[in-house]
């Protein structure tokens with residue numbers, strides 16, 4: 280099952296994140312993909328806020344993992360852009376985060392899909408260029424009914 284939403288501006292991304300926050304179960308893994316500047320970090324920051332975390336989810340390029348406390352557990356934000364290979368993924372220790380986090384959101388996370396069939400997948404696109412609307416396509420895992 281996949282559904283595409285048009286996000287006309289950052290405010291629309293934030294509203295969409297509010298909806299997503301209600302759908303993603305505790306311990307969910309969200310894999311975000313889409314080209315540079317597609318709006319992945321913006322969406323994760325909005326998710327953190329929607330889940331009651333701090334209102335800034337920056338991603339300094341030199342840090343792979345950021346953790347944000349929320350009332351229901353941490354949101355773990357991974358930016359895997361510079362993650363080299365399978366060994367680097369192993370080193371990250373994703374499973375330990377998944378065991379205790381409210382949500383683990385991974386930018387450039389497509390490589391994890393095979394190993395994590397229960398992951399939610401969100402692909403962002405910017406068909407109208409840098410300043411235009413983003414298109415968000417969500418694929419829920421088979422385990423998510425309704």
Ligand SMILES: Nc1ncnc2c1ncn2[C@@H]1O[C@H](COP(=O)(O)OP(=O)(O)OP(=O)(O)O)[C@@H](O)[C@H]1O
Nearest residue numbers: 286287288289292314315316317318319320321413
């Ligand atoms: N729905 C939207 N409509 C218009 N602009 C947006 C939207 N979402 C994000 N942007 C803008 O796009 C730019 C890039 O956003 P962001 O950093 O979230 O992208 P990214 O996919 O994380 O990029 P990277 O691949 O470098 O990590 C920002 O200036 C942001 O404000």
Ligand SMILES: [Mg+2]
Nearest residue numbers: 319320338386
């Ligand atoms: Mg980013």
